[in-house]
Amino acid sequence: xxxxxxxxxxxxxxxxxxxxxxxxxxxxxxxxxxxxxxxxxxxxxxxxxxxxxxxxxxxxxxxxxxxxxxxxxxxxxxxxxxxxxxxxxxxxxxxxxxxxxxxxxxxxxxxxxxxxxxxxxxxxxxxxxxxxxxxxxxxxxxxxxxxxxxxxxxxxxxxxxxxxxxxxxxxxxxxxxxxxxxxxxxxxxxxxxxxxxxxxxxxxxxxxxxxxxxxxxxxxxxxxxxxxxxxxxxxxxxxxxxxxxxxxx
Numbered sequence: 001x002x003x004x005x006x007x008x009x010x011x012x013x014x015x016x017x018x019x020x021x022x023x024x025x026x027x028x029x030x031x032x033x034x035x036x037x038x039x040x041x042x043x044x045x046x047x048x049x050x051x052x053x054x055x056x057x058x059x060x061x062x063x064x065x066x067x068x069x070x071x072x073x074x075x076x077x078x079x080x081x082x083x084x085x086x087x088x089x090x091x092x093x094x095x096x097x098x099x100x101x102x103x104x105x106x107x108x109x110x111x112x113x114x115x116x117x118x119x120x121x122x123x124x125x126x127x128x129x130x131x132x133x134x135x136x137x138x139x140x141x142x143x144x145x146x147x148x149x150x151x152x153x154x155x156x157x158x159x160x161x162x163x164x165x166x167x168x169x170x171x172x173x174x175x176x177x178x179x180x181x182x183x184x185x186x187x188x189x190x191x192x193x194x195x196x197x198x199x200x201x202x203x204x205x206x207x208x209x210x211x212x213x214x215x216x217x218x219x220x221x222x223x224x225x226x227x228x229x230x231x232x233x234x235x236x237x238x239x240x241x242x243x244x245x246x247x248x249x
Contacts, residue, residue: 032182036235037191038221039151041221042224043152046222057183061175061176061179064172070159070173071159072157073160073208075158076155079207082207087148087200087203091144129233129234130230130231147194154222156221156222158218160215164213201215
């Protein structure tokens with residue numbers, strides 16, 4: 001780390017940019033900091049051209065040796081409705097739901113601190129906003145079922161990857177998805193990434209006519225946030241830099 005750098009010297013913007021470096025920094029930082037997982041959307045349609053535009057931007061995300069492992073399915077209208085209807089029906093059926101299982105472990109088999117406390121807090125913070133008590137299992141299930149209607153978003157996105165790809169490509173995929181969400185936010189759209197779809201990969205594979213070599217990674221809701229809904233006021237906490245960073249000089 002160069003200790004001789006003058007902290008008061010502002011870096012220069014690219015010569016072709018309309019904005020100063022300070023303006024660019026503020027725009028990018030604000031967009032990242034304002035991104036949240038939205039759980040209620042307006043029925044306002046999202047033009048296909050806008051979706052194509054933000055995906056084209058996200059395609060600039062880095063990937064090892066430029067492998068670009070992402071495969072994206074954008075659902076709206078009847079295609080989205082048909083998928084959602086079947087998954088919701090299966091999820092709410094106590095017998096059928098037990099016949100579906102994730103192909104990969106998104107979460108650990110055994111929870112430890114501090115992760116378990118963070119997980120519990122965000123869950124109860126959401127339920128408290130919605131007025132759902134700890135014993136109201138039916139209301140919890142109904143709220144969970146909203147995942148499978150993409151929280152009423154006009155656009156649902158499904159992400160898949162070739163099974164031959166290894167962990168490095170999954171890291172690349174995470175960067176791609178983050179870029180999708182930031183590009184969406186920059187265009188006035190909101191998102192919610194959803195691992196909740198992973199148990200229902202067989203249903204999704206049928207609707208999307210996936211090839212056997214394609215593995216489901218997750219889904220994502222995309223649309224315009226309904227700011228009248230209480231669940232969209234949830235702002236999750238973040239740890240300070242000092243708690244997860246070690247600087248070595």
